Amino acid sequence: MTNEAKGQNRMAADFLRLEGLTKAFGPNVVVKDVDLAVGKGEFVSFLGPSGCGKTTVLRMIAGFERPSGGRIIVDGRDITNLRPNQRKIGMVFQAYALFPNMTVAGNIGFGLKIAGMGKDEAAARVSEMLKLIGLAGFEKRYPYQLSGGQQQRVALARALAARPSMLLLDEPLSALDAKIRISLREEIRQIQKELGITTIFVTHDQEEALSISDRIMVMNAGRADQVGTPFEIYNRPQTRFVAQFVGTLNVLKGKVADPSRRAVQVNGTLINIAHDLGARKAGDPISLAVRPESVSLGSHEGRESRLHGQIDEVSFLGSVIRVRVGVGGDNTLSLDTFNNPAVPPPVAGSPAEISFSGKDLLVLQD
Amino acid sequence: MRRSRFLPWLVFILGAAYFLLPLIATFDFSLKLKRNVYSFAAYANVLGDPLFRQTFGYSALIAVCTIIVGAVLIVPAAYFVRLKFPALRPFVEFITLLPLVVPPIILVFGYIRMFGSSSWLPFTASRQGTNVLLTFGYVTLAMPYMYRAVDTGLRTIDVQTLTEAATIMGASTPRILLRVIFPNILVAVLSGAFLTFAIVIGEFVMASLLNRPAFGPYMQNVGANKAYEPAALAIIAFAVTWAAMGMIQLLARFAPKAASHDE
Numbered sequence: 001m002t003n004e005a006k007g008q009n010r011m012a013a014d015f016l017r018l019e020g021l022t023k024a025f026g027p028n029v030v031v032k033d034v035d036l037a038v039g040k041g042e043f044v045s046f047l048g049p050s051g052c053g054k055t056t057v058l059r060m061i062a063g064f065e066r067p068s069g070g071r072i073i074v075d076g077r078d079i080t081n082l083r084p085n086q087r088k089i090g091m092v093f094q095a096y097a098l099f100p101n102m103t104v105a106g107n108i109g110f111g112l113k114i115a116g117m118g119k120d121e122a123a124a125r126v127s128e129m130l131k132l133i134g135l136a137g138f139e140k141r142y143p144y145q146l147s148g149g150q151q152q153r154v155a156l157a158r159a160l161a162a163r164p165s166m167l168l169l170d171e172p173l174s175a176l177d178a179k180i181r182i183s184l185r186e187e188i189r190q191i192q193k194e195l196g197i198t199t200i201f202v203t204h205d206q207e208e209a210l211s212i213s214d215r216i217m218v219m220n221a222g223r224a225d226q227v228g229t230p231f232e233i234y235n236r237p238q239t240r241f242v243a244q245f246v247g248t249l250n251v252l253k254g255k256v257a258d259p260s261r262r263a264v265q266v267n268g269t270l271i272n273i274a275h276d277l278g279a280r281k282a283g284d285p286i287s288l289a290v291r292p293e294s295v296s297l298g299s300h301e302g303r304e305s306r307l308h309g310q311i312d313e314v315s316f317l318g319s320v321i322r323v324r325v326g327v328g329g330d331n332t333l334s335l336d337t338f339n340n341p342a343v344p345p346p347v348a349g350s351p352a353e354i355s356f357s358g359k360d361l362l363v364l365q366d
Numbered sequence: 367m368r369r370s371r372f373l374p375w376l377v378f379i380l381g382a383a384y385f386l387l388p389l390i391a392t393f394d395f396s397l398k399l400k401r402n403v404y405s406f407a408a409y410a411n412v413l414g415d416p417l418f419r420q421t422f423g424y425s426a427l428i429a430v431c432t433i434i435v436g437a438v439l440i441v442p443a444a445y446f447v448r449l450k451f452p453a454l455r456p457f458v459e460f461i462t463l464l465p466l467v468v469p470p471i472i473l474v475f476g477y478i479r480m481f482g483s484s485s486w487l488p489f490t491a492s493r494q495g496t497n498v499l500l501t502f503g504y505v506t507l508a509m510p511y512m513y514r515a516v517d518t519g520l521r522t523i524d525v526q527t528l529t530e531a532a533t534i535m536g537a538s539t540p541r542i543l544l545r546v547i548f549p550n551i552l553v554a555v556l557s558g559a560f561l562t563f564a565i566v567i568g569e570f571v572m573a574s575l576l577n578r579p580a581f582g583p584y585m586q587n588v589g590a591n592k593a594y595e596p597a598a599l600a601i602i603a604f605a606v607t608w609a610a611m612g613m614i615q616l617l618a619r620f621a622p623k624a625a626s627h628d629e
Contacts, residue, residue, distance in 0.1 A: 064530055084533045095524055097531035100622040101549040110545075111535035142622075162535065 015040035015075055015198050016061070016166060022069035023056050031056050032222040033070070038215075041196040043189065045209035048219035049245065057219075058168055058202050063087050074165060090159030090197075094171040096151045098143040104130070104154050105139035111162040129157035132191060149180040156188065160195065167192070169201040173208065185212050206246050210234060218242045234291075240364040243289045250295065250333045251364065252288045256280045264288065267328040271305045274359040287364040294360035295335035297323060297346065303355040307333075311352045314345055321345050325352050389604065396597035408598035412588070421584035422567075428497065428580065429566035432504040433559040436512045439505065441555060444516045445547055448525050462513040465506050470571040477503060478575070496576050503572045508565050512558035519554020523547075553617045560610035568603055 014037035023031040031053040038044050046054035059065040061072055063084030072080045079087055098107050105126050112122040130136045133153040143151055152172055159167060169188070173181045189212040192199050203209050209216050210230040217227045220241045226233060237243035244251070254266035259277045263270055264286055273288065280286060296303055309327035320336045323346050327333060333354060339345075346352070399407040412418055447458050465473070481489035481499055489495040525547065532542045548555070573580030585603065589596035 062530075062534055064533075084530070085536045085538065087534070088536075089534060091531070091534045093527050093531060095527050097524065097527040099528065099532070099546055099550070100523070101546075110532070110537075114536040114541070158531075158535070 014038070014073070015042070016200070017073040018057070018061075018070065019073065020070035021057060021060060021067055021072065023053070023060060023065060024068045029068075030222050031060070031067075034219075034222075034224045036217055036224065036227060038198060038200070040198055043192055043199045043201065043212060043214045045201045045203055045213040045216045046219055047203060047206060047209040047216050047246070049204060052219040053222040054202050054204075054219045055170060058170055058200060061166075061200065062089055062091055062168055088162070088164050089166050089168060090162065090164035091168040091170065092152070092155045092159050092172045094174050096143070096148075096155045096175075098151055098155055098158070100143055102142075103139060104135070104141050104143075104146070107143070107154055108158045108161050110158065115162055125161055129161050132160070132194075133157045133187075147180075148176050149184055152176065152184060153187070156191070160191070160197070165198070167197050167199040169199065171202055171204070173203070173205075181208070188212065210246070218245065220245070237289070237362060240287065240289075243362060243364055248292050248334060250290050250292065250335075252290065252327075252331050252333070252361075253329065254286050254288060256282055256284045256286050258282060267307065267331060269305070269307055271361070272358045273361045273363065275361070275363045277363065289362040289364050290333070290356055290360055292322070292334045292336045295333055295354055295356045297325075297335060297337055298353055298355065300355045303357045305358050306353055306355045307331075308351070308353050309333075311346050311348050311350050314348050316345065323352075325354055327354065389601075392597045393601050396594055396601055399594040408594040409602070412595050412598050412602065417584055421579055421581045424579050425567050425569075425573075425581035426563075428501055428504065428578075429563045431501045432508060432566055433562050435501055436505045436508055436562060437516075437555055437559070440509065440512050440516050440558075441548060441551070442543060444513060444520055445525065445543060448517070448520050449529060458513075462509050465508075466510050470503075470507060470569075471575070473503060473506065474572045474575045490576070496578060500572060500576050500578050500580075503576075504562070504566050504569065507569065507572070508558075508562040511561040511565070512555075515554050515558030515561065516551060519551030519557075520547075522554075523550045550622050552622075553620065556617050557614045560614050564607040564610045567606055 016036075016038040018034055018036040021031060021034040021036075022029065030051075034053075034057055036044070046057060048054045056065060060067050063079070063082060063086075067080060070080075071078055074087070099110065102110065105123075108126045108129050109122050112125055117125070126139065127136070130138060133156060135150060135153055135157075138146070138150070138154075143154070146154065152175075155172070172188070173185055176184060185208055188201075201209070201213065210233070213230055215227060215229055216233045218225045218233060218241075220239075226238045226242045228236070233242065233246055237246060240251075243249050252266050254264045254271075256277055257263040257265045257270055259280055259282060262273050262275070262277055264273060264277075265271070266288070277286070294303075299306065307327040309325045311323055312326045312332065313324040315322040315324075316339070319339055321339050322334055322336055324332055324334050335354060337346075396408050397404040397406065399405060399411070443458070447454055477499055478490060479485075481487050481495075483491040489499040528546055528550070529542055532546045537545070567581055568585070569580065570582035570586055574583045574586070585596070585599050588599055
């Protein structure tokens, strides 16, 4: 993790603190020295590709996996070696995990019964939870009588019923179809805000993470590459992996022309960038990144840098047209233009000029 | 092109005849106690015999005890193997198959040697002790069937996720087994239970060598001394077994339905 990210991390109030969390399965180290501080009531997403260790970190917080190293602190208390049933944490699983032999009310009331809550109080809490998830009147139904979205809502209510100190969501939306996924994620966020519960959300879907999180921890090969707000993660990625994993990204290969003036050369064109070039010397190779929405076809006000090339491919995506332009060498840029029914789309094979601002170029650290 | 259905029907009829003809012949014979007339006199004799009721009642009681002990032993064992020690599954499956390979007579002689009246744990020294030993023997005999039934039941549910979901809500392992796992595999356990019941009701070797008044030795005794009643007993035993199998089918309808993941 970068120093800046660690700094941001420390700034947050630390209701949940992961300190040097490590997990190895035999010789295979799947989580490497993860540090994270999560404030009370914060919604933090663990984002990363399959096998990056995000679920393992979540399972260590839940207590299902014992860390090989490091500590887990919740509200000032070290829970690293506590059993899962002593942690007072709510969890929603990808596969819903509703008990098939119990009704909706039975499922939601399960944890309350274990906690020794009285019958009337538990029934009232179940009703309150059902109202919260918009399923009042579904008490007597069995899980098989519900749709996937309804089952996951019940699972959420079940996780929240006992008023846990923290909520863990392990890819809860992956088994649902696109429309339900979007509406349910908004619902989850709304409920989380309403209850003010500290929430950790694991997902491999960047759009999901960007849309509902207060902060995101991007994981790669067991490490936390960057922790930041969705805005920071998208606009100021700290590593090449974060830049490429979150959103679509164009990578331009060039050479440092004049480090003092922050000037780089791409295909013979001199570009001034806003970011510091660090210890790079003139002639050093450099990788620059730019988002498709920061690139225009043709000249555009405020986008002073220009490159010339040829349109390789045009993809019609409905409201947006994605154009791929080869600008010489290995450099290819994708850019998005809005679909205007009055204007015919660009044609593949035709020459093109693209423009962008040096301020939008990110220097990738390899 | 329409395929001829003659061959499948022929195979079915031949198969059915192979199994049903001896049964029909036995049933026919069981009705011929009275000369020149079909009657249920042999059945009346069997059902009216106090020894029939005593031995059947004894075997039924031992069968129920076997089912309880078997379920208490096998459900947690199969659960832990599936949850915590999946690598041990082939080994456990091998162990559970041993009763099918080792003849009951070897098993019961082993029991008598180990738990005889002069041993450190003299089960056979008392009637109750012998009953307990017989129950344990039957648990072993029924283990291949009970274990497979339970394991099949566990395969139909997501044991790990359900366990984790219950654990994170504060449940202890015994509570998870009792409230979450057991109700969801109840039908599978009952399938194993009815198979166990059918095995125990007809078992002869163990009951005979341990000298217990069970239904198996009674059937053998009647078979050695009477002509028509053994046929009636065979039909009754078949009926009991079929009733057990029918119950398995019936109960399958009441299994908790797995929730769909579709929208």
